Amino acid sequence: MREYDLKLTKEYSISRHRYRELKEFCLQYEEKKSELNQIYTSSSVSPEIAVMGGIPGKPTEQKAMRASQLKGEIELIDNCIKEACEGAVGLIKTLRKSVLYDYKFYELGDVPCGRNLFYKYRRKFFFILDKEKN
Numbered sequence: 293m294r295e296y297d298l299k300l301t302k303e304y305s306i307s308r309h310r311y312r313e314l315k316e317f318c319l320q321y322e323e324k325k326s327e328l329n330q331i332y333t334s335s336s337v338s339p340e341i342a343v344m345g346g347i348p349g350k351p352t353e354q355k356a357m358r359a360s361q362l363k364g365e366i367e368l369i370d371n372c373i374k375e376a377c378e379g380a381v382g383l384i385k386t387l388r389k390s391v392l393y394d395y396k397f398y399e400l401g402d403v404p405c406g407r408n409l410f411y412k413y414r415r416k417f418f419f420i421l422d423k424e425k426n
Contacts, residue, residue, distance in 0.1 A: 304419035314421050321369055321392045328362040331355050368424055376417035380404070387413055 306314075334355075373391065377383045382404040389395045391414065397407050405413075 304415040306419060306422045310422060311418055314418050314425070315391075315394075317365075317425075318369060318391045318421075319394060321366065324362045324366055328359055328366065331359045331362070369421070372417055372421045372424055375420055376413055383410075383413060386410070387417060390414060391417055 369392070373384060373388055377387055386400055386403050387410075389400060390397075390410075397403065397410055403410055
C-alpha cells in the first residue's frame with residue numbers, strides 16, 4: 293500500500309523528510325506514555341540489567357531523566373495539537389486521532405469541519421511541532 297505525504301502549502305512548509313520524521317515521532321505517542329507509566333510504577337532496576345553487571349551511574353537518576361524527557365515529549369505533542377486547533381474544542385479530539393494514530397479523514401467519522409479545513413489544521417499542527425521541536 294502506498295503511503296501519501298501531507299501536501300504542504302507555502303504557508304506551512306516543511307520538507308517531506310522532516311514531515312515523515314515528525315509523523316513517526318507522533319506515532320510513538322502511546323509507546324512514550326506506556327514507558328512513562330512503567331517508569332512511574334516500577335520501583336527497582338530490571339533483573340536483566342542486574343545480571344549484566346549494572347548500569348554505569350545511578351539507575352534512579354537515569355530513570356528520572358528518561359521520565360522527564362518522555363513527559364516533555366508528550367506535553368509537546370499535546371500543546372501543539374491545542375495550539376493548531378485554535379481553541380476549537382471539538383476539533384482537538386479529531387486531530388489527536390489523526391496525528392497520533394494515523395487515521396485518514398474518511399476514517400474519523402464525525403468531523404466538525406470540512407476535509408480541506410481539517411487538513412489545513414493538520415498541516416498547521418506539523419508546522420508548529422517542527423518549530424517547537426527545534
